[in-house]
Amino acid sequence: MNMQATPGAVIQAASPAPPPFLSLKDALSDEQRLELVEYWRSITKRKWVILLLGIAVAIAAGAVAFSLPAVFRSTATVLIEPDKNKVVKIDEVYGGIGTGREYFQTQVEIIKSRDVALKTIEGLKLWEVPEFDPRKDKDDWKAKLKQAIGLTEPEVEWTDEKLARETLGKFNEALDVAPVRLSNLVKVSFESQDPALAARVVSTVAEIYVNNDRESRFKLTQQANQWLQDRVVALRQKLDASERALQAYREGQGLVNLGGSAQAIDSQQIANITQQLVQARVRRAENEGVYKEVLAIRNAKRDDYSSVAAVMRHPAVVEAKKQEAIAQQKVSELSQRYGFEHPRMVAATAELNAASQSVATQADAVATSLMRDYEISRATERQLEGELANSRGSVVAVNRKEAQLGVLERAAQADRQLYELFIGRAKETSASNDLQTQVARVVDPPVLGGKVRPKEMQIIAVAFALGLFGGVLLSLLLDKLDNTLKGQEDAESRLKQPLLTSLPILKGSDRKQVMRLAADRPDSMFAEGIRTARTSVMLSSIDSPKKIILVTSSVPGEGKTVVSTNLALAHATTRRTLLIDADMRRPAVARGLALPPGLKGLSDLTSGDATLDDCIHVLEDSHLHVISSGATPPNPTELLLSQRFKDTLRTLQERYDIILIDSPPVELVSDALVLAPLVTGTIYVVKAMDTPYQLARKGLVRLQRSHGTLLGVVLNYVDFKKAQKYYGQYSAYGQYGYGGYGYKLK
Template identity: 55%
Template structure:
């Protein structure tokens, strides 16, 4: 027991994981989609095959096209013989260069070269001169929309073919490389290879021509510029020479400034010395000027003079001699007189010497002043000369630099012009062909197998969508599960589709063919009725539907026959507008029934009839009253049902459809329960649901739904409905008629 429970739990867990967390509604919706596909699988498959066959017919009628590919290597960073980029202002980046060359490959210039070189208009595929024989072309010609060219020149043919050529040309860069795939598609495989190779060759040739043309233009420009620079150089040299001659400059080269600098230094040194001498002489002169009495003995400059010093010594010696003689001789003594005379002469000499020195100091002071002024003038003159030389050398330097610059430019352009002229015919290619195109063996389009496979898939997909759309648009009830999901009510039973011939005798099929599907389905419905209201002494059962033709009368008759086997049962035909029970059960046309009983014009025994071979009591409508609703709303109808409930255990009432009249809503509250009949695959479920809601609002207790006219085989195949009944009733369960009788 525990092991079984554990295994069941594990299986439930496995089922939950397998469900992927989908809700029941999602699972049910997916199941509906799957059923919609499986029920029309052959139609879907047929549609897919038809689409595939049509696609195959179309692709096999299309002229195949071939694609040839040439691989081109774009040269980048290769050293060129002549760098024209310097003249035109720099080189582009590697990536920009690569993308530029790819765009050049796609350009109209290359296309025009190829079209003109190969004369593509002479090939049938590109011949624009031939008339358009297609239906659209003929229609355009008839309407005058399509213009025809009267005269075709080569330029017009090239312009007309270039557009078609570009549409068939493909230039694709190879990622992370400098390779480019140049492909061309054409109906002629050899032409495809020829055009692909010609495109690459034309592109390389066009690049070489462009470079050659650029070199020629650069050469011409350099020649013109060189001539201009030559003239400018000659003019600047002439201006330099004229300035030298005007300024009297032979060749300075810096020596003039050096000599003048040395001269200024010497004059400055002498000026300093002169200033010192002048200051010294001025000091002595000022001391001398301060003497008032002519005694210059207090003047240091006079005292320091050698002659004054010697005169002073002589005067001192004479004075000493006089002093010595005064001690021996008198004033009149000759030797004394001579000594006095010598003393006076020495003093006079000293005075003269001092005066002479004072006069010389004045002269020295004046001379020092003159020398200082002269040196200052010489220094100022030297400085002016330096400034003048500086100006001359500056102007000379400007002229010399201009000459040098013009000379350098002239030499550079002269060399470049020579290089350009010498290397004008030698140019490096921007690209080269790595892998030339060859004629392909297989066409690139149409890809017949792929197109047919895609058409098949699209056809199947379209079939699936159409099937799902049809089911979405189909709002009828498909089967038991569908009915229970849409109505939220139990399905008491599902009666099979009988066909036109069998349906005519379906009123008593329960007793005529007890082993049939219908009989077994009625037994199932009877069981559901008996299991409801177990304590009720009498069950009043109303059978109704949404609209006529759903088989409510057949269901009511067979359900009453089924109850009649075990209980006292009465079948009442309450459809007073279109009564069917009396006619279909072969009752007398003048048989009285419900209308006479409720009106009180007949007794109960006169209104009840029996069915041969059964214990079922039947009460037909009888005479059709003019006011059925008022009759059913009357108190006498209620009392009649109460009286009948005392005599019968089960009363089955065949009521009119809900959507046409309100009779069923009047009877439903008086009944124990209501059985709602819905015709499978025909009755719209919104209509049926509306009828059920109206019955419930009226007070009726809906027991369940009986699904009528259900094609079990189709439902099982298309909708997954399960039926345990075989073709002949119980044989589906393995029972035979003999077994049933024994039972």
């Protein structure tokens, strides 16, 4: 071993860094984390606050609900019969009223129309009712505010017509017209603070709608009757003029009977030629493709027509190919028995050549025939086109006369049909009664309505539920925003480091003797937690019998000095232990352990002002040796970086089994980062429910980057009762109750 190496290098070589720690929570899948249980714990933690919030919201909502005026609803049912027979059947003439769902929906909109609403308001003079009086709005807080800032409005001259228009908005808000599904019924409802007024409004709306419908039908019938009479006279005159024009054209053109035999013969001839032309074009199209293929082969001066399907399908070519195949087979059979010079072989070869020549001859002949067929079909097509053009020219004049005659005949026929239709409707209307049957009626008259709002108990119940829901959401939000560490699982999950132990929060007299609590109160939960940390330290780097342990934290006030002193006292019971106070800026070890003031310490030893024996002090009533911080130096970090400090640390390591160093917090100064590479391992102290886990994680990362070895985390100031009750954190201290073993849970 190289004796010039630093103590940290020696320790690190003897004790390799442990593998990366995987917390229990990280080893579980997302489904196993039971987030619903965490939500339930968050709710139960603040259950009384949530309940009080729900009660407060319910009380406020109840006060508002009971202060609101009661509103009553009255409803009437109106039957609309769109399919009922009408006395005057003139729908086809003037457009009709219509039937079906479109008609039904139209009637519903008519009931909600502005005309029906204004007639109802004027009939009942609703502006005299306080809740609908538009003049009250002119005295509300908005008007007073405008008046206060000088935006006064001119005085309004109220008339019945203006009052009705201003009341229309509130009236429409209170009126509800709803069709009943799969029926011809309509529910007409009205809401008012006066139940009798609500019934009167509904009854008036239904009555006005029925009367309006009856009057509109009567007026429509009268207008249609007058219009029919006027139209009949005009249509009669137009019919006479059309018939006279038709007769004059026939006489002038000599077309007494245009449907004679001459027109029939011409039409039949054109039809025959047209049919023949179609057939000729089909034949020409069929032959044109073959013609182009054959012509291309001949232009290329080739004799192979195997690519022309029409040639190869011809019976003569097929037969020649068959003979060629037979000759080919014969040659193949003889070639296996005789040589090429054998007479039978020579004869078979000659037959094969003759057959092949026959195939080529037949293919050429067929190709020539197909080209001739194309030329014939093309000439025939041209001839038929000429004949068709000549035939069409002969009947052009007749067709023109026929077209004009058809126009006149259709005009006369249309005028005659329209005249007969109108004369029939006019006679029907004149002979009918002027009254129309009723198509709408009230089948369920309104009664004094029941109260619809406010529903005080329902409002209170909903408000209570909303208050509870809001409290639950607020509780979950507070827990989501809480970035402190609450227990063992939380610390391991967020810091990604093993938890060495959890130390309870101290109360009463324990806080005064906290520096020596592990020695003075060995039966306490705190002492048990320290012993657990001691065991974890002893099991870490087990190959290194002599260990140097650094204790630090993120910020002051997390209890790192308390952990250092108590852990040193716990080790001192079984091993040679030295506690070094390396926090030379804010030393607390000497004062906490009640050492005499003015003792020589680490700063004096490192600067060379004192010997090692002068700086080591034995704690009274224990086997613990202590090196205090000594006098406050101007440059503590430089002292820790000096070679003298490293040599001193190496010398101390040879004399003691365990050396515990209490260093300043990581976030304030870099002393801990300087010490971390020189020690066996580092213990990081975190204050539960106080230190943000991001801050602690940042300190751990800085220690790792400085090549320090992390042994784990000590979670300090843990309220075990609260953690077990609200966060589900179980420990041997709280779960099994140390009271049965002589320990008592504070």
